[in-house]
Amino acid sequence: MTDRLAEGALPLPRPHAPAGTAARALPRRLAPAAIAAGLAGAAWWLAGQPGGTRLALSLTFGALFGFVLQRSRFCFYCLGRDFLVAGDPRGLLGILAALAAGLAGYAVVLGAWMPDPAGTRLPPDAHIGPVGPVLVLAGAVFGAGMAVSGSCISAHLYRLGEGSPTAPFALVGTGLGFVLGFATWNPLYLASVSEMPVLWLPRHLGYAGSLAAALGLLAVLAWALLRHLPAPEPRPAVRPDPLRAVFTGRWPVWLGGLAVGAIGALAYLRVGPLGVTAEIGGRSRQAAGALGLLPERLEGLDSFRGCATAVRDAVLTPNGLFVGGLVLASFAAALAAGQFCPARPTGSQVLRGLLGGVLLGWGAMTGLGCSVGTLLSGITAGAVSGWVFGLAMFAGSGLTLWLGRRTGLLA
Amino acid sequence: MLRQSARLLALVAGTLLPLSEAVAQEPAAKTAGPAAAKTDPKESPLVSTEWLEKNLDAKKVRIVEVSVEPGVFERGHIPGAQNVVWHTDLVETVSRDIAGPEKFTALVRRLGIDRDTTVVLYGDNNNWFAAWGAWVFAQYGLVDNVKLLDGGRKKWEAEKRPLDTRSAEVAASGFTPAPASSALRARFGDVLAVAKKERDEQILDIRSPDEFSGKIIAPAGVQELAIRAGHIPGSVNVPWGKAVNADGTIKSPAELKALYAAAGIDGTKPIITSCRIGERSSHSWFVLSRILGYQARNYDGSWTEYGNAVGVPVVNLAGTVWGGK
Numbered sequence: 001m002t003d004r005l006a007e008g009a010l011p012l013p014r015p016h017a018p019a020g021t022a023a024r025a026l027p028r029r030l031a032p033a034a035i036a037a038g039l040a041g042a043a044w045w046l047a048g049q050p051g052g053t054r055l056a057l058s059l060t061f062g063a064l065f066g067f068v069l070q071r072s073r074f075c076f077y078c079l080g081r082d083f084l085v086a087g088d089p090r091g092l093l094g095i096l097a098a099l100a101a102g103l104a105g106y107a108v109v110l111g112a113w114m115p116d117p118a119g120t121r122l123p124p125d126a127h128i129g130p131v132g133p134v135l136v137l138a139g140a141v142f143g144a145g146m147a148v149s150g151s152c153i154s155a156h157l158y159r160l161g162e163g164s165p166t167a168p169f170a171l172v173g174t175g176l177g178f179v180l181g182f183a184t185w186n187p188l189y190l191a192s193v194s195e196m197p198v199l200w201l202p203r204h205l206g207y208a209g210s211l212a213a214a215l216g217l218l219a220v221l222a223w224a225l226l227r228h229l230p231a232p233e234p235r236p237a238v239r240p241d242p243l244r245a246v247f248t249g250r251w252p253v254w255l256g257g258l259a260v261g262a263i264g265a266l267a268y269l270r271v272g273p274l275g276v277t278a279e280i281g282g283r284s285r286q287a288a289g290a291l292g293l294l295p296e297r298l299e300g301l302d303s304f305r306g307c308a309t310a311v312r313d314a315v316l317t318p319n320g321l322f323v324g325g326l327v328l329a330s331f332a333a334a335l336a337a338g339q340f341c342p343a344r345p346t347g348s349q350v351l352r353g354l355l356g357g358v359l360l361g362w363g364a365m366t367g368l369g370c371s372v373g374t375l376l377s378g379i380t381a382g383a384v385s386g387w388v389f390g391l392a393m394f395a396g397s398g399l400t401l402w403l404g405r406r407t408g409l410l411a
Numbered sequence: 412m413l414r415q416s417a418r419l420l421a422l423v424a425g426t427l428l429p430l431s432e433a434v435a436q437e438p439a440a441k442t443a444g445p446a447a448a449k450t451d452p453k454e455s456p457l458v459s460t461e462w463l464e465k466n467l468d469a470k471k472v473r474i475v476e477v478s479v480e481p482g483v484f485e486r487g488h489i490p491g492a493q494n495v496v497w498h499t500d501l502v503e504t505v506s507r508d509i510a511g512p513e514k515f516t517a518l519v520r521r522l523g524i525d526r527d528t529t530v531v532l533y534g535d536n537n538n539w540f541a542a543w544g545a546w547v548f549a550q551y552g553l554v555d556n557v558k559l560l561d562g563g564r565k566k567w568e569a570e571k572r573p574l575d576t577r578s579a580e581v582a583a584s585g586f587t588p589a590p591a592s593s594a595l596r597a598r599f600g601d602v603l604a605v606a607k608k609e610r611d612e613q614i615l616d617i618r619s620p621d622e623f624s625g626k627i628i629a630p631a632g633v634q635e636l637a638i639r640a641g642h643i644p645g646s647v648n649v650p651w652g653k654a655v656n657a658d659g660t661i662k663s664p665a666e667l668k669a670l671y672a673a674a675g676i677d678g679t680k681p682i683i684t685s686c687r688i689g690e691r692s693s694h695s696w697f698v699l700s701r702i703l704g705y706q707a708r709n710y711d712g713s714w715t716e717y718g719n720a721v722g723v724p725v726v727n728l729a730g731t732v733w734g735g736k
Contacts, residue, residue, distance in 0.1 A: 050569075112577055113485040121496075124482035269576070270486060297634075311632065 028335060035332035039063045039325060046321075054271055058318035061267045062325025065274065066158055068263065070330040070339075071246070072256020074098075075155035076371040077146040077397055079253060084398055085405075089225035094253025096218050096225075098260040102380030103218075105265020107211045110202065110381070117202035127273045127377040128305050129368045129385035132196030134188050139389040142363025142370060143396025147404060149173070149356020152371040153364060154276045156357075157323060161330030163342030166353040171280070173357020178277075178284035178309070180358065181365025182294055188366065189299045198305075199384035210382045248337045264380055271318060273381065275373030276326070277364045278319040281309035284361075306368025363393075456701035457561040457661065458531055464572055467491050473524050473581065477501075477544040478535040478564065487574035489533065489560075489567060493522050493581070497540045497690075501547045509547050509711065516588050519553070523581035526556065533560035533567070537655050543693035545701070546709050550596060552589025559697065565659035595700070597683040597710040602717060605683065606644045606724050612681045614646035615674070615707075617695045618714070622687070623648040625729040628718070629687060637718025640734070641727030643685065647674040651691050654698045667703055678705035685710040685717075 039059065047056035068074065072094065079091025110123050122128050129135065146152045149170040151159065156174075160167040201210035240249065264274045288294045289311065302310050307319075334340040345353075364370040367389050369377070375393065378386020404410025466472050467490050474492040476484045484494040495501065500518055501510050510518065524530055530553065534541035538559050548557045560567070568574075604610040621627045625641035642648070653670055656662055662670070668677070676682060682699055686692035689711030699707040717723065 115578055121499075124485050272482065 028338065032332035032336040035328055035335075036063075039328060039332075046316075054318055055316055055321055057267075057271050059321040059325040061263060061271060061274075062322035063329035065260070065263050065322070066161065066326035066329035067333050068251075068256050068259040069154065069158040069326070070161065070333040071337075072251040072253050072259070074253065074256045074260060075151045075158075076375075076393075077151045077155065080394055080397060081401060083225070083228070084401060087228055088230055089228045090230075091253050093222060093225050094255075094257035096222050097254045097257030098264075098376065099257075099379050100215060100218050101258045101261025102264040102376060103211060103214050103261075103382075105262060106268060106380045106382070107207050109265060109269045111207050117200070117207060119203075122198070122200055122305065123381065125272050126268070126305060126381040126383070127275070127307070127369055127373055127386070128198055128200050128381055128383035129374065129378065129389075130193050130196035130198050130304065131384050131388050132192055134192050134196070135367055135385055135388050136392045138363045138365075138367030139374075139392025140363075140396030140399075141359050142367060142389075143393040143398070144400040145177070145356045145359030145361075145363055146371075146393070146397045147356070147400035147410060148359060149353050153280070153360055154326075154370065154372045156360075157276055157326050158330035161327045161332075161340075162334040163340050165343045165345035166349045169345065169350050169353025170357035170360065173354040173359075174277075174280055174361035174364070175284040175287075175357075176354075177358040177361020177363070178281045178365045179288040179293055179361075181362045182285060182288060182298060184362075185301060185366070186295050186297075186299050189301070194300055201382040201384060214379070214382070247333070260376070261380070264376060268377070268381075273373070273377035274322075275307040275319065275369055275377060276323055277370050277373055278307040278309060279312075279317060279323050280361075281307060281365055282312045282317070282319075285309050286311050304368055307364070307370070307373040309365070456555075456558055456697070458558045459561055460567050460570055460572060463489065463531060463560055463567075469529075471527060472529045472531060473522055474531045474533070474560075475522060475524075475541075475544070476534055476564075477532055477540045479540055480535055483535055483564070485576065487576055490573060490575040491579045492533075492575075493579055495522070495544060497543060501544060509550060512551070512588050512591065515547070515551055516586060519548075519551075519586045519588075520583045523584050524553070525584040525586045526553070528556060528584070530557045531560050532557060533563045535564045537565065537652070537659050537694070538563035539651075539691060539694055542697040543690045545697055546595065546693040550591050552592065554701075559661075561661060562659040569658065595696075595708055597685075597708040599712050599716055599720065601708070602643060602683060602685070602710050602712075603720075603723060608645070612683055613676055614643050614683045614685055614710075615671075615676060615692075615695060615699070616642050616646040616648050617651040617684060617686050617692050618642075618648070619650055620648060622714070625727040625731045628731070628734055629714075633687070635688060635715055637687075637714050639718045639725055639727070640729065640731035641718070641725045642714070643717055644724045644726050646685065646726075647676065649674045649676075649695070651686070651694045654695060661698060661702065664702060667698055671699070671703075676705075678703060682707040683710050684708070685713045687714045689713040 043056040043059045046052040046059060049055075074094065076095065079095055082088045082091040110117070110126075114121065114123050117123075142152070149156070150166055151170075153171075153174055156164070156167040156170045160171065201213065204210075205213060267274050285294065302308065331340065360370070364373070367374050369375075369389075371390075371393060375386050375390040379390065380386070401410055463474070467474075474489055475495050476488050476492045477495045477497050478484055479497070484492070488494070495518070502508065503511060503514070509515075530548065532538070532541040532544050532548075534544075541559055541563060545557050545559060548554075601610070601612075602614065605612045605614055616623050619630065622629065623642050628640045629636050649671060654662055654667060661667070671677070676699075678699075682705055684692040684696045684699065684707060689709060692713060693709050696707050696709040699705045718725070
């Protein structure tokens with residue numbers, strides 16, 4: 001698994017040869033340490049401000065998330081592609097591990113917060129959205145955007161920290177896609193979304209039933225994937241150095257997945273569900289509003305759960321700090337591992353980034369979140385919308401990849 | 412929509428906060444008498460954070476959080492507190508009204524509250540919605556046994572007192588409500604009579620000065636609007652946040668008396684409190700009625716009812732027409 005394979009879709013940084021001299025090794029260690037210290041210091045300072053606990057925690061969770069994503073290369077598209085193109089299921093198994101860990105963690109939190117899930121209430125701010133054709137369309141378009149741009153939004157963010165030449169354009173495209181999503185929201189809402197049910201599994205199955213059903217489904221998927229495991233690689237003769245294993249070598253994806261699931265549940269307990277698009281969407285909405293590109297009113301939008309894009313009134317927001325922490329921690333992790341490789345973007349990278357980004361943005365706006373906010377935070381909270389978005393997303397990316405490879409446009 | 416309204420309400424509260432801080436920096440003329448009365452929960456409508464922490468396990472005390480921001484309660488509340496969601500639990504969700512007798516009774520029974528229970532309400536945003544909760548409770552006869560935690564969540568957190576994420580389990584009560592009282596609630600007709608000078612009462616409008624003057628119809632981003640700008644004739648403007656100190660506690664009775672007296676309100680005439688949707692004005696209702704003991708009613712129709720009514724007198728100092736000039 002295989003940076004080698006992922007590189008087919010998007011040039012990925014390659015670990016540098018070990019630095020020959022101490023003079024080269026020192027900055028490589030100092031810079032990441034300085035960034036980590038800066039992040040810790042910023043969180044410390046924020047925590048001391050009135051009402052700053054939430055901001056400090058958001059920054060911390062964002063940094064942890066970015067570190068884990070970079071170390072395990074947790075990119076929904078590349079992991080799916082590893083299986084579809086090379087037949088290696090370990091990446092998808094890592095995603096299943098994230099969902100299983102998150103489901104268990106959420107069940108513990110939700111059971112404490114809402115002892116009886118049967119009423120008409122939903123747990124506070126959990127990402128449980130309306131389920132209908134528009135969600136399927138949003139997931140499929142988001143998936144297509146993943147295939148075109150080379151990854152999903154969260155992966156573009158961690159790749160920004162690695163110096164990816166595509167990521168900046170994909171993120172700009174995402175902002176544009178959000179504006180497009182706002183422009184098409186009202187007709188979609190009035191024609192369909194307003195009448196679609198918001199389905200929360202624990203309401204119908206109870207916490208134990210819903211957890212058992214979800215884990216059972218994950219087990220079936222895992223069983224199917226495990227049959228495709230590649231032959232084990234020969235074990236290295238020397239015992240790996242633990243520091244190198246953590247900071248330089250790639251983590252197995254299942255380990256990253258478990259960490260992602262744990263961060264998701266802990267972040268929900270203390271701050272809110274994981275999501276990476278609220279800030280991008282909110283700022284796009286603000287900018288588009290200032291330019292007069294928004295409808296007068298976005299019907300019903302702000303009453304839905306998900307990555308809320310309600311206009312920001314503060315410079316520092318929890319989601320802004322989460323995303324900032326993610327990118328900076330990924331940058332530090334990439335520097336430490338020798339995987340920070342900025343490159344001049346080619347025309348194709350610019351085009352694919354922008355085009356794929358627009359699709360990602362439209363899908364994330366219309367689907368009320370992305371692979372993190374709707375898929376991960378939705379499924380782990382027991383939302384049917386998470387499963388539906390996820391299926392549509394993998395279908396959309398798989399189909400686009402297949403078409404792209406047939407036409408020779410995608411590798 | 413509700414969620415956004417809640418955020419916007421929080422935003423408004425945030426903008427008012429610096430105002431209250433500025434006022435709080437004025438030399439405080441605290442008198443020993445009322446301050447001492449505050450510490451005896453039997454007498455005072457307020458309880459201190461210190462008293463509450465000592466009485467967390469008291470049998471006849473029920474603690475209820477009413478916060479604006481969703482998820483605040485669940486991520487950590489005062490140990491033993493129960494949650495009330497203001498925009499669904501305390502109102503009718505289809506017609507515009509406070510929770511009807513059946514809905515309110517079911518809620519209060521579930522919370523294990525009866526007439527001999529000391530109820531401590533608290534919340535975020537300087538107890539804004541907690542005060543509104545106290546006003547709704549008062550409609551059904553739960554008045555003197557309902558207290559506000561002075562300083563609310565803000566002070567409890569600032570003092571680093573413990574929080575809990577587990578939910579309290581209490582035995583349901585057999586509460587039966589008193590018939591809804593009109594003595595604490597003003598209706599459109601009451602307000603119109605005052606506006607037309609048919610009745611000698613005072614209206615206290617607690618919105619921001621710009622809303623009061625008619626420069627704006629509602630705070631930015633608020634969806635629930637009125638067709639006309641301005642205020643009810645004869646009303647005076649004291650923004651609600653002025654009744655609060657920087658630490659979130661309510662000012663001393665002496666300071667409060669001076670604050671309202673400066674606007675011509677001294678308790679000699681009945682008072683009607685009003686705002687945009689009737690929630691913020693509950694805070695001033697609580698201050699006037701429960702702390703100062705003035706005869707006060709809250710007008711929950713407020714500007715979204717009055718400013719939309721046809722053919723009523725309006726004072727529009729700013730001359731705003733259809734939201735512009």
